[in-house]
Amino acid sequence: MLIPLLVALAMTAVSFTLVGRRLLMLYRIGRAAQPVEPGRVGGGRRLAAALRAELVEVLSQRRVVRWTGPGVAHAAVFWGFLILLLTLVERYGALFQRDFALPVIGRWAVVGFLEDLAVVAVLAAVATFGVIRWRRSPSREGRASRFFGSHNEAARFTLAMICVEMVTLLLYRAAQVATGYFPYPDGAFVSEWLGGLLEPLGSDVLDVLEPVAILLSLGVLLAFLVFVVHSKHLHILLAPINVALARRPRALGALLPVHSGGKPVDFDDPGEDDLMGRGKIEDFTWKGLLDFATCVECGRCQSECPAWNTGKPLSPKLLVMALRDHALAKAPVLLAGSDAERAALPADVLAEAERPLVAAPADGGVVDPEALWACTTCGACVEQCPVDIEHVDHVVDLRRHQMLFESEFPSEAGVALRNLEHAGDPWGGGASHRMDWAADLPFPVRVLGEDGEERLPDDVEYLFWVGCAGAFDETAQRTARAVAELLHRADVSFMVLGEAETCCGDTARRMGNEFLFRELARANIETMDAAGVRKIVVTCAHCLNTLGNEYPQFGGSYEVVHHTELLARLVADGRLTPTERVDATVAYHDACYLGRHNGIYDPPREVLATVPGVRLVELPRNRERSFCCGAGGARMWMDETTGTRINVDRTDEALALSPDLITAACPFCIVMLTDGVGTRRQQGAAAEHVEVTDVAQVLLRSTANSQAAGSQEVEP
Ligand code: SF4
Ligand code: SF4
Structure with missing residues (x-):
């Protein structure tokens, strides 16, 4: 095994060198960015939160498995690869010593079984991904596909590489079974079956096949590693780091204050060089750049985004990808050690560095202002993102620079600001x-x-x-x-x-x-x-x-x-008693800032459930997957001229349930839904009797004639 061993070590050295160079380059880009805000890294509580997130988000794949089909497939690949790390040690070990077995567990049949099971699970998952990607491909679904705009060729190439890796892995294990050097006496059901098929080849062939299969499987894996760090599959390495460093519990609810140089900006006495938001890619913190590099391009955010779903140019996925691609393309300029070095860079790299971060596509902008101002800050993207990317923070940081430094914002917004x-x-x-x-x-x-x-x-x-x-x-x-x-x-x-x-x-x-x-x-x-x-x-x-x-x-x-x-x-304490019947089919709309941003889903439903006669019906997109009414992110004060109107889209979803009342628990939602019903009425839709109202008003109708009870303090 000397020659195979030398070949394996040489392949490993080449692969690690290429990977190391790439990672060093990515690290240096991060160094060129802004420091993170205080409390993002370090400290016991932060560490505990990071560990918990690794267990809950990464190891359990909780966020991913919410999307049943692709989620289970992704979890199978993730857990499968974790188990198959054992076979990596076994492969290198076999090159040093042909009958190598993992210390302690290396001859335990359960381990052999789990390794084979992992291969089967990964192959089944790859097949599932193949079917999903074909059925939901942009060529079939157009803009409605969550893969619209993703690097789909690279994704297909990855699936193919995983398949080849699994096949070569099985080939080496089967050859080992046939030559008698396989560490597991039983349990590895697939390897044993394949080994039986290979036995007729004879020992001369098998003695060659075994190291060749090991080298093939290692070669594919090492090439895959190089591909990973040069592609969107970088998330395999970066996702655990990004999840560990994410805002906890989530990047929803409060926005962060404006930070510059890792400190909050003192608006009473701002420094001359203080950043007011992000005007250049290097104005983002290194955590921001880490976010962009971690994107899986899964499109879960895009498929939930109210702006994208109603025909606006904003997709949180495409926004993140554009910022990532720009950061990588501008990297040589950011990393140039001197003006002379910078001046010697190719013209296209220098041109990339000159692109304005926010400007119309015709003016070479990285982010289209129409996309930037289309965001309702609803948080659906943050909620769905399996790698904890903080889209809303980035959108608002880009807006801050436009507002505070460039004075560029939709003119209608100016009216609200003046007011x-x-x-x-x-x-x-x-x-x-x-x-x-x-x-x-x-x-x-x-x-x-x-x-x-x-x-x-x-x-x-x-x-x-x-x-x-x-x-x-x-x-x-x-x-x-x-x-x-x-x-x-x-x-x-x-x-x-x-x-x-x-x-x-x-x-x-x-x-x-x-x-x-x-x-x-x-x-x-x-x-x-x-x-x-x-x-x-x-x-x-x-x-x-x-x-x-x-x-x-x-x-x-x-x-x-x-x-x-x-x-x-x-109501629960008996201080309000709904007694009057409100015979109505009631649809309830979850406001983004009540639900996703603050986790309040049950109380409005509990109130409605206490009212006699109310038949509560759920909108198809409800609770954490609720669809925005279109008013958040100050969109209430801006025109909506591109695509269909978000509020009308949401109203249609509610009207499809044939409700008597559409309820919400936020005045912004009620304004938008009332407008939506009005629009449909004008267009002759059968919405004549439908009323939009707050949950409190339904309760008031039911308590109209009841007496207040007691006067004890309400428990907080
Ligand atoms: S916050 Fe809402 S509107 Fe903004 S990008 Fe995310 S999903 Fe789209
Ligand atoms: S931002 Fe998150 S949810 Fe959106 S495509 Fe990237 S990884 Fe998927």
């Missing part, structure tokens, strides 16, 4: 109209400061955060009134800020205007801290997210509950 600056709300209603919503209520709503008090009195349990929608949008005003009435009936004491409330800042932040967001957040925190606020109830999913998850970044820490959580508790 926020001058009136404190995107509607432009103004502080003096903030209490209009409460005018017709049959009881007085207590407003902080109205009776001269500066702090919430001791008998007040909740600050009712009305929100800009609740204050100024007609449909949301109805929800605000319904919630106020329900709280009043349940004897829950609450107060509102009235004119002292300003926009929570969600719209400004998701547009990328961090400066304005900070101003709004600070003003609100100052007001609430001065008033001694501890517990807040909100009716808007965006307010919930901003007050609960983002205000702590600025020192404002409160216990924030969504009205459906509080109402569900009040």
